[in-house]
Amino acid sequence: xxxxxxxxxxxxxxxxxxxxxxxxxxxxxxxxxxxxxxxxxxxxxxxxxxxxxxxxxxxxxxxxxxxxxxxxxxxxxxxxxxxxxxxxxxxxxxxxxxxxxxxxxxxxxxxxxxxxxxxxxxxxxxxxxxxxxxxxxxxxxxxxxxxxxxxxxxxxxxxxxxxxxxxxxxxxxxxxxxxxxxxxxxxxxxxxxxxxxxxxxxxxxxxxxxxxxxxxxxxxxxxxxxxxxxxxxxxxxxxxxxxxxxxxxxxxxxxxxxxxxxxxxxxxxxxxxxxxxxxxxxxxxxxxxxxxxxxxxxxxxxxxxxxxxxxxxxxxxxxxxxxxxxxxxxxxxxxxxxxxxxxxxxxxxxxxxxxxxxxxxxxxxxxxxxxxxxxxxxxxxxxxxxxxxxxxxxxxxxxxxxxxxxxx
Amino acid sequence: xxxxxxxxxxxxxxxxxxxxxxxxxxxxxxxxxxxxxxxxxxxxxxxxxxxxxxxxxxxxxxxxxxxxxxxxxxxxxxxxxxxxxxxxxxxxxxxxxxxxxxxxxxxxxxxxxxxxxxxxxxxxxxxxxxxxxxxxxxxxxxxxxxxxxxxxxxxxxxxxxxxxxxxxxxxxxxxxxxxxxxxxxxxxxxxxxxxxxxxxxxxxxxxxxxxxxxxxxxxxxxx
Numbered sequence: 001x002x003x004x005x006x007x008x009x010x011x012x013x014x015x016x017x018x019x020x021x022x023x024x025x026x027x028x029x030x031x032x033x034x035x036x037x038x039x040x041x042x043x044x045x046x047x048x049x050x051x052x053x054x055x056x057x058x059x060x061x062x063x064x065x066x067x068x069x070x071x072x073x074x075x076x077x078x079x080x081x082x083x084x085x086x087x088x089x090x091x092x093x094x095x096x097x098x099x100x101x102x103x104x105x106x107x108x109x110x111x112x113x114x115x116x117x118x119x120x121x122x123x124x125x126x127x128x129x130x131x132x133x134x135x136x137x138x139x140x141x142x143x144x145x146x147x148x149x150x151x152x153x154x155x156x157x158x159x160x161x162x163x164x165x166x167x168x169x170x171x172x173x174x175x176x177x178x179x180x181x182x183x184x185x186x187x188x189x190x191x192x193x194x195x196x197x198x199x200x201x202x203x204x205x206x207x208x209x210x211x212x213x214x215x216x217x218x219x220x221x222x223x224x225x226x227x228x229x230x231x232x233x234x235x236x237x238x239x240x241x242x243x244x245x246x247x248x249x250x251x252x253x254x255x256x257x258x259x260x261x262x263x264x265x266x267x268x269x270x271x272x273x274x275x276x277x278x279x280x281x282x283x284x285x286x287x288x289x290x291x292x293x294x295x296x297x298x299x300x301x302x303x304x305x306x307x308x309x310x311x312x313x314x315x316x317x318x319x320x321x322x323x324x325x326x327x328x329x330x331x332x333x334x335x336x337x338x339x340x341x342x343x344x345x346x347x348x349x350x351x352x353x354x355x356x357x358x359x360x361x362x363x364x365x366x367x368x369x370x371x372x373x374x375x376x377x378x379x380x381x382x383x384x385x386x387x388x389x390x391x392x393x394x395x396x397x398x399x400x401x402x403x404x405x406x407x408x
Numbered sequence: 409x410x411x412x413x414x415x416x417x418x419x420x421x422x423x424x425x426x427x428x429x430x431x432x433x434x435x436x437x438x439x440x441x442x443x444x445x446x447x448x449x450x451x452x453x454x455x456x457x458x459x460x461x462x463x464x465x466x467x468x469x470x471x472x473x474x475x476x477x478x479x480x481x482x483x484x485x486x487x488x489x490x491x492x493x494x495x496x497x498x499x500x501x502x503x504x505x506x507x508x509x510x511x512x513x514x515x516x517x518x519x520x521x522x523x524x525x526x527x528x529x530x531x532x533x534x535x536x537x538x539x540x541x542x543x544x545x546x547x548x549x550x551x552x553x554x555x556x557x558x559x560x561x562x563x564x565x566x567x568x569x570x571x572x573x574x575x576x577x578x579x580x581x582x583x584x585x586x587x588x589x590x591x592x593x594x595x596x597x598x599x600x601x602x603x604x605x606x607x608x609x610x611x612x613x614x615x616x617x618x619x620x621x622x623x624x625x626x627x628x629x630x631x
Contacts (some may be wrong), residue, residue, distance in 0.1 A: 193495055195453065239443060240497040277445045305495055307449025320449035320463065327449060327456040 003028050006404045007093055007175035008283055009350070011039020011076060013387055014379025015181035016064040017394030018401070023073035024394055025402055028171055031068065032080040032095060033347075036136035037126045039065045040183050042387055044127040046212035048258040050265035052232040053231055054289075064391075065130045079139070080290060083170065085353055098139045099166035106161035107133035116156035121341065123153060127213055135147075137162065169208045170347040176375040177404055178395045179352065180364060181304075181354075182347060187237025187245065187340040194233060197308045201227075201314055202307070204339045205255050211393040218263060220334050220388050222313040226334035227270070230263060231317055232256040233304055234276040236383075238340030247361065249384040252338035258261075259336070260297045273298040273332070307335065339382040359383070374408065376400050432473030437505040439469045441498040448492035460485040460490050462502050469505060474512065481510040484519050488614075510617025518616045526612035526621055531569055533606035533628060535577050540604055546579050547602070550586055559594050561602065568601035573609030 004027045008015045011033035019029040044059035044067060044385050068074045079098030086092040101112075113135050117123040126134040128404045143150035144164045154162045186206055191198045196202045200222040203211075212218055220227050234256060242368040253276070260272035274297055279290065304319040314333050321328050324342065343362035355372050359365045364377040378397035379390040411500075448462040451456045453460060460482045468477050477483065483506045492502045515523065518606065523534040532538075544563060551561045563569065578586050593600050606628040611621030 106568075136533035166589045233444065235497075241441065241499050242497055277443055297481050302450060303449045305449065305491075320455060320461065322446065325456065325459050325461050325464075327452065 003131075003177045005174065005175050005178065006401055007032070007091070007173065008179045008181060009082065010040060010181035010183050010379070010381070011038040011065070011068075011078070012183045012379060012390065013042045013064065013179060014381075014390040014394035014397070015040065015179065016061070016068050018179045018181060018378055018398040019068055019074050020064060020071065021395055021398035022401060025073045025398075026058070027073065027402070027405070029074045030175070031074060031076045032075070032082070033078050034081045035078040035126050036079050036098075036138065038069075038076050038078050039126070039128055039130070041186075041206065042390070043131075044210045044213055045206045045387070046209050046216075046302045050262060054261065056254070056259050057391070060387065062128055062130060062390065065128060067252045071132060079136075079279045082350065082353055086169050087372075089173055091131065091178060092172055092174055093178075094170060097169045097171070098224045099168050101137035101142075101166050102133045102135060102137075102165060103161045103163065106159045107135065107157075108159055108161075108274070109134035110158065111135060112156050113137075113153035113162060114156060117150040118150065118152060127210060129246050133161070138162070147351045148189070150290060153228075171304070173247075176408075177376070178354070179376045179378050179394075179401060180350070180356065181394060182294070182344050182364075182381040182382060182395070184341040185344045187243070187342050189236050189337050189339055191371045192236055192337070193306055194304070194335060196337060199307070199309055201333065202337065203317060205252060206339070207253075208259060208336050209401050212259070212262075217266060218259075218334070220313070225333075226267060228267075228333045229271045229314075229332045230260070230273070230336065231304075231332040232260060232272070232274045232314075232336045232338060234274065234338045235303065236337040236339050237342070238279065239246055241338070244361075246344060247313065247340075247384055248280050249280065249338075249340040250280065250343070250389070251384070251386045254281050254386065256336070257281065257293050257297065261293055264296045270294075271298065273300055275300050275302060275304055277303060278302070308339075312367075329380050341380060344381060374404055376404075409419060414429070416540055424472060426430065426475065428472035429470070432474055433470045433506060437469075437501040437508070438488075438498060439466050439500055439505060442470060442500055443468045443498060445497065447495050447497065448500075449496050451491045452486075453489060453491070454485050454487050457485050458482070462486070466502060467511075469509075469610060474509075477509045478512040481618075483513075484522075507614070507617045509556070509618060515616075515618070522615045524614065526616050526618065527608075528553070528613045529608055530621060530628075534576055534579060534608040535610075535612055536577065538576075543579060543607065544604055546583065550583055553587075555587075559590070561590070562600060564604050565599075565601035568599050570598060570600040572600060572602050574602065575598065575609050576605050 042061040048056040083094040114123045148355040306318040308316040310316040529535040
């Protein structure tokens with residue numbers, strides 16, 4: 001009997017978990033990801049361990065990516081998206097892969113291309129040791145791709161690893177089944193009253209994760225100093241009827257509490273404040289962890305309503321003090337917005353190509369009748385969830401796929 | 409820990425039988441969707457004044473505490489600026505709610521300055537009780553100032569394309585500010601007029617939450 005072949009769309013924690021489970025069961029798996037680096041949004045998460053592990057799950061993404069890259073039954077293609085799908089005894093899928101401008105065999109990850117590039121986000125930087133090459137030319141921002149007007153990175157590269165004339169590739173593969181683990185997008189808080197994009201020291205939760213993972217410490221964008229007073233504002237773009245985002249995004253309370261706890265561990269003099277509506281974290285150890293964290297983190301049950309610039313690029317936040325009913329203004333060196341998860345950009349087009357139905361919220365339904373046979377949604381593409389839930393969803397989709405392959 | 413409650417809160421704790429969740433439910437301001445996140449109070453320029461807290465006000469209405477909010481000072485502290493409603497993630501119309509509460513108060517208990525201002529505006533066409541002759545005199549005097557050669561104020565011109573009204577400070581302390589748009593109208597050759605009676609553009613019924621007065625006010629101006 002010929003080896004089964006499955007296409008996994010998305011190389012985040014859900015897609016990687018599904019791919020590894022299938023690969024272990026003898027299935028050949030093609031994993032495609034539209035981004036230049038594999039690992040999804042989870043790959044840029046930083047380890048939050050203090051003296052002990054706090055079970056954030058970040059290492060799990062690195063771990064699975066490392067295993068997937070080595071697995072003989074897994075082929076991982078980045079910069080790749082589905083062009084079209086024809087059903088014939090499974091799926092004939094045409095895949096377009098963006099040009100691989102940086103030769104992984106020549107690149108020694110020095111980063112000179114990044115400093116040489118005059119365009120914002122023209123060169124993208126990886127976030128994991130498994131990202132090789134660690135740098136990629138961003139097709140949608142590169143000036144050479146646009147009008148051949150710049151070759152700065154190619155000239156600067158000491159190993160001659162950059163080929164700006166590399167061509168895109170198209171290939172067709174046959175898949176017996178598909179797993180759609182297309183992940184999520186992040187709500188952009190530009191319209192919220194917190195001056196994101198205006199004040200340099202207002203950051204989003206993913207930006208904080210990336211800085212922590214790259215540098216090991218959280219520093220302010222304005223001057224690279226470590227902040228003494230840090231505010232976390234929860235539910236930015238979640239639980240919001242105006243945006244039609246009525247959901248709780250699920251990950252953000254865990255993010256804010258673990259990060260605040262970590263900052264306190266790095267520098268005991270740091271004051272961390274979490275502004276919240278209610279704390280949504282679950283699990284066996286939640287109550288004890290929560291109580292312990294309350295001792296070191298100030299929790300304020302109120303969402304701030306305004307922000308003003310203050311001296312030394314710090315920020316003055318206006319909020320209601322719930323116990324006294326006063327409206328206060330307080331200074332912080334850094335403000336972190338815990339931004340919500342939303343359906344991934346491009347999901348509508350993908351759902352049309354794959355004939356998948358979307359939920360009223362815009363995510364992929366995982367219930368009966370919402371998908372054609374042989375297509376299995378997994379992870380946050382079905383709705384906001386934590387890393388652990390997405391991994392479990394990937395494993396579930398792999399199991400469903402194996403059942404389907406046995407008796408389609 | 410000693411909790412301090414405002415008199416109103418103490419009262420509501422004692423009088424639990426006043427809570428009736430369904431009481432204000434038909435009100436169309438979405439108050440029952442409140443998550444009590446507090447973004448309204450964090451943004452409100454008047455929050456904290458005499459303990460005013462829009463989050464609590466919304467919750468009181470959601471709990472059916474209509475009488476308590478009507479007799480409280482809070483609705484009259486609100487400036488109706490609308491910042492809260494602009495930010496509220498659940499789209500609760502807090503200024504609408506405040507106006508509804510104001511409209512529920514007995515008219516003679518509406519704060520004096522607003523009550524008297526509305527009364528004067530309804531009786532005399534302006535809250536200053538400025539007599540018609542004085543008002544026309546002020547307008548014509550401004551129009552006689554240098555820079556207005558060949559210009560007359562088109563008072564009570566029938567059939568004009570644009571009817572303008574006036575904020576009371578423009579014929580009181582800020583007469584200079586009248587000139588700018590007069591000049592624009594004049595230069596543009598606009599066909600416009602300003603009434604000699606019921607000329608006040610500020611509808612005082614909005615301040616007191618008096619819908620009947622609002623209608624009467626506009627009828628006076630337009631008809």
